[in-house]
Amino acid sequence: MDYQQVINNIYTNLKNFENKGTVASYIPELAGVDINAFGIHLKLINGLDFSVGNAQQQFSIQSISKVLSLSKAFSLVQNKLWSRVGVEPSGNPFNYLTLLEQENGIPRNPLINAGAIVIADVLVSELKNPKEDFLKYVRALTNDDRITYNYKVAQSEKRTGFKNFAIANLLKSFGNLDNDIDTVLDFYFHQCALEMSCVQLSRAFYIFANHGKCLKNKQYISASQVKRLNAIMLTCGFYDEAGDFAFDVGLPGKSGVGGGIAALFPGNFVITTWAPGLNQKGNSLLGMKALELFTTKTGRSIF
Numbered sequence: 001m002d003y004q005q006v007i008n009n010i011y012t013n014l015k016n017f018e019n020k021g022t023v024a025s026y027i028p029e030l031a032g033v034d035i036n037a038f039g040i041h042l043k044l045i046n047g048l049d050f051s052v053g054n055a056q057q058q059f060s061i062q063s064i065s066k067v068l069s070l071s072k073a074f075s076l077v078q079n080k081l082w083s084r085v086g087v088e089p090s091g092n093p094f095n096y097l098t099l100l101e102q103e104n105g106i107p108r109n110p111l112i113n114a115g116a117i118v119i120a121d122v123l124v125s126e127l128k129n130p131k132e133d134f135l136k137y138v139r140a141l142t143n144d145d146r147i148t149y150n151y152k153v154a155q156s157e158k159r160t161g162f163k164n165f166a167i168a169n170l171l172k173s174f175g176n177l178d179n180d181i182d183t184v185l186d187f188y189f190h191q192c193a194l195e196m197s198c199v200q201l202s203r204a205f206y207i208f209a210n211h212g213k214c215l216k217n218k219q220y221i222s223a224s225q226v227k228r229l230n231a232i233m234l235t236c237g238f239y240d241e242a243g244d245f246a247f248d249v250g251l252p253g254k255s256g257v258g259g260g261i262a263a264l265f266p267g268n269f270v271i272t273t274w275a276p277g278l279n280q281k282g283n284s285l286l287g288m289k290a291l292e293l294f295t296t297k298t299g300r301s302i303f
């Protein structure tokens with residue numbers, strides 16, 4: 001199959017799409033991103049790469065980082081995680097509070113904010129220098145030391161992330177946060193402020209397509225843990241649009257409000273997109289369309 005041709009066609013078809021959605025502005029530092037940016041990158045399991053558009057340009061990966069932090073925490077504390085966070089889709093927006101109170105401070109899953117904040121707490125407890133060590137992990141996965149946090153974005157969210165403070169306080173009140181709120185949220189805001197390009201993101205997600213091993217064949221998490229992480233991505237990776245993503249695209253994946261999406265077909269490929277305009281559910285509008293076209297045109301989805 002001529003993958004370059006396939007992604008070129010998708011790019012050309014969508015590039016001038018009139019409705020590109022809306023750039024997230026609730027984190028002020030993200031508001032200035034160019035709505036016309038659009039990139040796609042495909043990495044096959046054999047390492048071959050195909051890129052189009054702004055695939056090399058870095059962007060704020062935001063919630064996509066939740067899969068990376070979860071993989072690190074899962075490898076460190078194993079199944080102990082699941083007493084503190086569930087694995088059911090929430091059917092609600094990423095920063096929804098009500099469910100957390102109803103369910104006694106146990107977040108529905110690790111990919112909504114409440115769950116990711118619990119995972120951040122685990123990493124703050126387990127890592128010696130949490131922010132440095134987590135960055136090292138991501139750099140090692142991608143084999144790329146240029147990856148770093150955007151400190152302005154982290155500060156911007158720290159100033160305005162009132163809902164995340166509310167979530168952390170609620171978690172703390174239920175005894176589901178071991179460390180102090182400011183330390184955990186400082187870590188969480190930094191992990192979300194990681195900047196990566198589609199190319200780098202494809203490398204980072206390669207372990208989820210390759211039974212836990214990176215391109216250099218190093219095992220980061222077990223094959224059985226990858227099975228579980230992919231299941232969580234499929235059922236919970238797109239806020240309250242996870243069902244739509246599974247229906248339209250048919251791949252496990254994760255989106256972020258920076259407009260990125262990383263998706264994968266175990267044993268086959270990783271595909272990443274970046275288009276900062278979001279739909280009403282907070283997922284990249286062009287990214288969702290591009291991935292739907294990709295799996296439909298190539299017939300390559302897990303279903």
Ligand code: GLU
Nearest residue numbers: 062063094113192256257
């Ligand atoms: N840092 C963002 C927040 O917590 C991430 C949201 C997202 O990408 O879904 O609000």
